[in-house]
Amino acid sequence: MSTTDVVAITETVEEFRARARDWLPHNLDRRDRTSPEQDPHTAQEVARHRSIQRRLFDGGFAGITWPVEYGGQGLTAEHERAFVEESAAFVTPNFGILSVTTFGSCVPTMLRHATPEFLLRHVPKVLKGEELWCQFFSEPAAGSDLAGIQTRATRRPDGSWVLDGSKIWSSLAHLADWGMCLTRSNWDVPKHKGLTWFGVPCTADGLTVRPIKQIGGGSEFCEEFLDAVVIDDGERIGQVDEGWSVTSTLLVFERGAGRPGATETPDLPGELCPDLVALALGCGLLGDAGVRRTLVGVHVEEYAAKQLKARIATMSRLAKVDAGTAAYGKLALAGASVNRARAALEIGGADAVIWDPDVPGAGAVAHDFLESKKPAIAGGTEQMQRNGIAERVLGLPRERATDVALPFSEVLKRARDWSAGS
Structure with a gap:
């Protein structure tokens, strides 16, 4: 057992906090509050923050609550919160949306469903900043109805798989290293029963990733085309044809339950909307x-939304939340x-x-307004969140569906x- 393993098992929250307080000023740069933050959604910034992530790993501060056997620290949410508080004045890794998909959604889902061999191969690389994950989830004909996806996974005699199809709305796939991909592996069972997940390298032969120009001028979302992409069975996440259980887990995390540092309720509402x-x-x-x-109304609503998300995250840690409950946080954030x-x-x-376009930061209000509807759509529309709450939490009757029991x-x-009109 290494020294790090011993620390992970025996270190108290206050000892951990003291160690972080001593380590931070010698290893990370202090934040410059007077300078505008750089856009994390660029190749240059992603590369810069990979090195910061590696420093966290080498210092024993990466994956604070993740299992020790996969490179994490094996500590508690209280340890993680202590580090978040101590590091607030320093530049910590920021991969933009890729931070959310990698650390908040994909890896937490993998930890629940992937094989130990898969986790040993990928999770340490994530913690070192060597792998960032996006989601190959929605499709042009299957957005809100995720069980209706048609990307085909065909098994070959040697056990490997061939993937064919297309995906869309994958955040920052052009900057990611791997995509967590939902496929259809069985067409002769009802649509929820024939799904399988895979890890797909973003540089795989046959995979084309294209950024999509958005109304705000950026290209955060991408579309992907899979043309005979060969994937080893070792990159499968979860059981064959049982991918809906993996999907349900991912949806909980995607709606905020897995975000690092969000496992405890904020104590104070913070400063009144400075911008x-x-x-x-x-x-x-x-x-x-x-x-x-x-101003007060915005401040109160944002604080209430943060409280709600933190509560849901804590419930997730205690295994007391499903996708329907997690939808409350997503809905609150959208509003x-x-x-x-x-x-x-x-x-x-x-x-x-x-x-004046030559003035740094000018136009931010208009840009934010154009981008403000994204949380109401990304990760499931507001209407789908309300359906989930109505059916799974409130126990209201499900909407009538004629395709649930039929072979897909x-x-x-x-x-x-x-x-065709026939």
Whole structure:
């Protein structure tokens, strides 16, 4: 057993906090609050933060709650929270959305469903910053109905698999190393029963990744085309044809239950919307009673959403949450995002949508407004979240569906016949 293993088993929260407090100033740069943060969604920033992630790993601060046998520290959520608090003033790894998909969704799901051999091969590389994971989940014809995916997985005589199909809305797939891919491995059973997950290298032969230009000017989302992509069976995640259980786990984490540092309820609401206060001050409206009510309303809603997400994360750690319960946090975040963006636009008025492009940070209000609906769509629409809450949490009757018990091949045949008018 290594020294790190011994520390992971015996170190108290306060001892761990003291060690982090001593280590941080000698190994990480302090945050410069006066300089604008760099966009994490660039190849240059991803490369820079890989090295920071490696420093965390070498120092014994990566994967704080993850199992020791896979390179983690095997500690508690309280240890993780202590590190988050101590490191707040320092530059820590930030891969943008890839931080969320890798550390918040994909690996936590793998830890529950993948084989030990798979985990030994991949998780230590994640903790070292050598692997970042995206999700090959939705498809052009299967967004909200994830059980309706049609990317085909065909098993070969040697046990390997050939994947053919297409995926879409994969966040930062062009910057990721691997994609966690949902496929259909059995077409002769109902749609929820013939699914299988695989890890797919983003550089695999036959895989094409194309960024999609978005309304805000960025290209965070991608589409992928899989043309006879060969994957070894060792890269399978979960049992053959039983991928819906893996999907259910991933949906819980995707909706916020697996985010690092979010396993305890925030104690304080923090500073009152600094960016909106600065905007109101610049417009000469900080003394306006209506504007002040708007600021407080946004602040309260955001804090309530954070409290809710933290509560759901704690419930997840205690195995007391499903995708329906996790949908509450996703729904709250979507509403808070839209309301904040609308509030900024109302405060800024015409000045918020007219700016000098040569001024750093100018146009942020308009850009945030254009991007504000993403949380209402990404990871499942608001309507799907409400359906999940209604059916799984409140016990209301399910919407009538005629395709749940049919073999999926028959579902597709009937859809083709209906489209043809026969």
